Structures are given as C-alpha cells and as structure tokens.
Amino acid sequence: MHDWNALLTAATGRVARLIDEVDLTASVPACPEWCVADLVEHLGSVHQWARHAVLEGTPEGRPEDAPADLSELAAWYAGHAGDLVETLATTDPAAPAWTFGRGVGTAGWWARRQTHEVSIHTYDLLSAAGREEEWQPDPVLAWDGVREVQDTFYLRQVKMARTEPLAGTLVLEATDVPGGADPVRIGDGEPHVHLRGTARELLLLLWHRATTDDPAAAPPERLRRFVHDFSAWHASHSRVGRIVQYEFDALPPEHRSEVAALRRAIERVMQRVLEGGVTHPALEGPQPGRGQALLCQAIPSGDVTQQC
Structure with a gap:
C-alpha cells in the first residue's frame, strides 16, 4: 500500500529544487510548445485545481x-504545492471530493493522481536539461502509473473524444516489479498487442515520452498481422462474417x-497502419494502387468501395 501523501511530499519537493537547477526558458521535448516555466506554471495550477x-x-x-518574474x-x-500537500495530509482520504474517472471521488x-502528475512532469523537467536518465522511479510506483492510464486516463x-477506442487490446507486462505483477490490458478488442519492458519504459511509452523498437510495433509487422487476423477471422466465420455489397x-x-x-x-484501423508505414522503407514501392488494394481488403465504405 502506497503512502501517497509521503510520496507527493517528496515528489513536489524534488520539483521545487529542480526549478532552481534547470533553465526556465529551455524547451520541454515532450511538450515543444512549452518552455520549463510554462511546465512549472501548469503543475502549480493543477495543484491549485486539485486542492479546490x-x-x-x-x-x-x-x-x-x-x-511574470521568473525569479519568483x-x-x-513551492507555496501552492505545499498548500496541496497540507490539505491532503489533514483530510481523511475517504472524504468525498470531486474527481474525474469512474467511481465515487475521494480526497x-x-x-495518487497528483503524485503521478508530478512524477511524469519531473521526467519532463529533467529531459529539458538533458538529464532524463536521472528519472528512475520505483518500479512499483511506475507500474501503478501504468495502471492509472488503464483505469482512469x-x-x-x-469519453472526451480526444482519442478513438483502441481497435485491439494493448497488453503490457512489467519485467522488474518485485514479486511479479499481473499484465495491464488497455482496450478490449482483437488483435492483442503485447509489450514487455520495465515499468519505467512502459509508463514513458504510454505518456508518449518514448517510442518502442519492438519489431511487433513496426508498420510492416502491424500490416501483416492485420491482414492475417482479418482473413483468418473471415475464414473461420464464413457463414456470418462477410456481407457483400448487394446483401448490404x-x-x-x-x-x-x-x-x-x-x-x-x-477502414480507420487499416488507414492508421498504412499512415504509419508511409516513411518505412519496407513499405516503399512503385505500386500506387497497393494501399487502395489493402483498403479494399478491409471492406471500407465510401469512394474506395466503388473502385474495388
């Protein structure tokens, strides 16, 4: 069981120290429209919002x-982070509070939410100074951050239409959580895509702070698996799986x-796979109709259907 108040106190204290060490005008790699000062303002504002x-x-x-004066x-x-920490430390964790996500909100x-918020943005602060390798969260805490993406974000x-539901299921397996940890599954469709790595690596992947060199995530393999799974499903569900145009x-x-x-x-799934392979050398070639033929394989609707 995590002592969230202690973790939050330590995390916000580290950020307060880093503010004096990092160039406040440096760009934040994960948020290129922000400089470090913008990131700090974001964190301080979120702390105030959470306290309210x-x-x-x-x-x-x-x-x-x-x-406006960056020296201040x-x-x-530190003042707003301290106010939040004090409020949470003196409030019953079970006390009702407004929250987003599922279930009844509590203080x-x-x-927990603010601890993970500060943690990932600590990585951002360090990366702005080229010091991202200093971000080494406890694997158990990082894995809980992965679970938070699953159960909340x-x-x-x-729900807010900021992203489409996953077409398949992302299965994440941590390799460094003491005693092991059950895989985290995000999405509920087919196919299943499995990623294994340290809790730190997987958390950075989910928050778009890192990419994977796993061959299974490369466009050619994603395309191969999509066509294979699509064809295999129809082959095994031939009586119920395919509706041709006159039946439609x-x-x-x-x-x-x-x-x-x-x-x-x-069609959207196939398009995303093809878009991901636009610059991949394995999908280069002189055949201009290849992409359209693959889209026809996926039985899309609209103009492409008329040309299949």
Whole structure:
C-alpha cells in the first residue's frame, strides 16, 4: 500500500529544487510548445485545481497565475504545492471530493493522481536539461502509473473524444516489479498487442515520452498481422462474417447502419497502419494502387468501395 501523501511530499519537493537547477526558458521535448516555466506554471495550477476539488467539491477552481518574474517562480510553485500537500495530509482520504474517472471521488484519489502528475512532469523537467536518465522511479510506483492510464486516463480520453477506442487490446507486462505483477490490458478488442519492458519504459511509452523498437510495433509487422487476423477471422466465420455489397444494400436501415459503422472502424484501423508505414522503407514501392488494394481488403465504405 502506497503512502501517497509521503510520496507527493517528496515528489513536489524534488520539483521545487529542480526549478532552481534547470533553465526556465529551455524547451520541454515532450511538450515543444512549452518552455520549463510554462511546465512549472501548469503543475502549480493543477495543484491549485486539485486542492479546490478537495476543499470545495467542484472542478471550478480558478488558479492564481504564475508570476511574470521568473525569479519568483520557484517560491510560487513551492507555496501552492505545499498548500496541496497540507490539505491532503489533514483530510481523511475517504472524504468525498470531486474527481474525474469512474467511481465515487475521494480526497485520497487526488493524492495518487497528483503524485503521478508530478512524477511524469519531473521526467519532463529533467529531459529539458538533458538529464532524463536521472528519472528512475520505483518500479512499483511506475507500474501503478501504468495502471492509472488503464483505469482512469484511457477511459477519460475516449469519453472526451480526444482519442478513438483502441481497435485491439494493448497488453503490457512489467519485467522488474518485485514479486511479479499481473499484465495491464488497455482496450478490449482483437488483435492483442503485447509489450514487455520495465515499468519505467512502459509508463514513458504510454505518456508518449518514448517510442518502442519492438519489431511487433513496426508498420510492416502491424500490416501483416492485420491482414492475417482479418482473413483468418473471415475464414473461420464464413457463414456470418462477410456481407457483400448487394446483401448490404438489401439490409434494413438499422442493420445497414450497424454494418457501415463496423466497416468504417475497420477502414480507420487499416488507414492508421498504412499512415504509419508511409516513411518505412519496407513499405516503399512503385505500386500506387497497393494501399487502395489493402483498403479494399478491409471492406471500407465510401469512394474506395466503388473502385474495388
């Protein structure tokens, strides 16, 4: 069981020290539109917002702006981080609070959320100074960050239409959690894509702070697996799996809409695979119709269907 208040105290204290060590005008690699000062303002503002959610039970807090004088930024951040830590330390973790995500909100939820918020942005601060290798979170804590993406952020991003639901299931397996850890599954479709690595590596991948050189994630292998799985499914479901165009046109409106939605979803998956392979040498070639032929394999709707 994590002592979230202690972890948050340590994490915010580290950020406060880093503010005095890092060039506040340096660009943040993961957020290129931000400099370090912008990142610090973001963190301090989020701390104020979270504290308001605990004290007032609403998401409508209005954070105080960061000072224009960068020499005052460290003290501004430390003050608001300290206010949040004190509020959480003196509030029953089970006390009701406004939160996002599933379930009834509690103050304790915010202690966990803010710890992970500070942790990943500590990586950003260090990376702005070329010191990202100093970010070595405890594997158990990093793995909980992976679980938070699964149980809170993936669902939130889909609900808010910031991302489309995964077409398959991402299965993450940590190699360094003491005593082992059950795999984390994000999504609920087919195919399953498996990634193994340290908890740190997998957390950075999920937050788009790193990429993978796993061959299974490369465009050629993704394309091969997509076509294989698509064809195999239809081969084993030949009586129920394929609706040709004349059958589609004869369906009742509600069934036609359902099938059309499935076709569009399949097409989007194939398009993403092909877009990912645009610059990959293994998919280069003089055949201009190759991509269209592959899209036809996926039974898309619209103009491409008419040319298949």
